[in-house]
Amino acid sequence: MKIYEKASAKINLVLDVLRKREDGFHEVEMIMTMVDLADRLEMEELPRDTIIISSQVGYIPLDEKNLAFQAARLIKDRYDVRKGVYIHLDKKIPVAAGLAGGSSDAAAALRGLNRLWKLGIPEEELRVLGAELGSDVPYCVTGGTAIARGRGELLEHIDNPPQCWVVLAKPPINVSTADVYGRLRANELKHHPSIPNMRDALARGSFNDICEGLGNVLEDVTLEVHPEVQQIKESMIRLGADGVLMSGSGPTVFGLVSKEAKLPRIYNGLRGFCKEVYVVRMLT
Numbered sequence: 001m002k003i004y005e006k007a008s009a010k011i012n013l014v015l016d017v018l019r020k021r022e023d024g025f026h027e028v029e030m031i032m033t034m035v036d037l038a039d040r041l042e043m044e045e046l047p048r049d050t051i052i053i054s055s056q057v058g059y060i061p062l063d064e065k066n067l068a069f070q071a072a073r074l075i076k077d078r079y080d081v082r083k084g085v086y087i088h089l090d091k092k093i094p095v096a097a098g099l100a101g102g103s104s105d106a107a108a109a110l111r112g113l114n115r116l117w118k119l120g121i122p123e124e125e126l127r128v129l130g131a132e133l134g135s136d137v138p139y140c141v142t143g144g145t146a147i148a149r150g151r152g153e154l155l156e157h158i159d160n161p162p163q164c165w166v167v168l169a170k171p172p173i174n175v176s177t178a179d180v181y182g183r184l185r186a187n188e189l190k191h192h193p194s195i196p197n198m199r200d201a202l203a204r205g206s207f208n209d210i211c212e213g214l215g216n217v218l219e220d221v222t223l224e225v226h227p228e229v230q231q232i233k234e235s236m237i238r239l240g241a242d243g244v245l246m247s248g249s250g251p252t253v254f255g256l257v258s259k260e261a262k263l264p265r266i267y268n269g270l271r272g273f274c275k276e277v278y279v280v281r282m283l284t
Ligand SMILES: C[C@](O)(CO)[C@H](O)COP(=O)(O)OP(=O)(O)OC[C@H]1O[C@@H](n2ccc(N)nc2=O)[C@H](O)[C@@H]1O
Pocket: 012, 015, 024, 025, 026, 027, 028, 030, 098, 100, 103, 133, 134, 135, 136, 137, 150, 151, 152, 177, 178, 179, 181, 182, 248, 249
């Protein structure tokens, strides 16, 4: 039997950092939502007690460094599953982009293997397992729109944004999340984006207020090292996107657009200097 799971990309509408913690992680307050750009996982049981990962792309690790591999190993160890699995990753989400591609694959593997091996693990427990794999994984287990606190694992589900278009542009640079958090001086932040304002804007379904309330304290850190991210932001605004922000630790910039008629100009304008541009819908 084969099992399929969709692993969607996330964007951060708000990303605030409150402080650096003793354990080295940062205490965050974020609002995340998912967009209709997804990897697809195909999972099949193997008679041999082994985990095999494959993908149509050559630029991700296929060994124990792969987050889907780690998810499979974790579930096997924790629930004493002595069967093997073959997982094929059809990658569509750009890698190391700030879109949680690896985390979403790990979450999809947890959900899929729970089904494949009929383990009956409640979703809440899958999120706890996910936290062992990465800070974004608990959110990716459930998806939707949520406020994430702690280091990302404490979730409160809130209203989805109204339907709109999301333009994603990823410059050809690699950004390490650990490096970006490492450069952030959390106690010197002068401006904090407002979680309550964004939550209210979502509750009211006010597209304009959502665009107004976008904010990410990691943006300046990444912009300092990679000025091309600023260039993409400025271009998106100039080309007519209604709200623009870097997602996560970057380098992908997303633009929210309400009117479909604006899309060709934004897409073509960005493609002039950025190869990786995607036009997707909000996943609501
Ligand atoms: C930037 C975001 O993607 C926004 O959603 C997340 O905060 C990061 O999530 P992630 O990539 O799943 O992060 P992890 O794989 O858990 O951590 C990578 C590295 O980022 C730093 N990190 C991550 C999360 C957090 N709350 N504080 C941190 O300081 C740590 O140095 C950690 O070693």
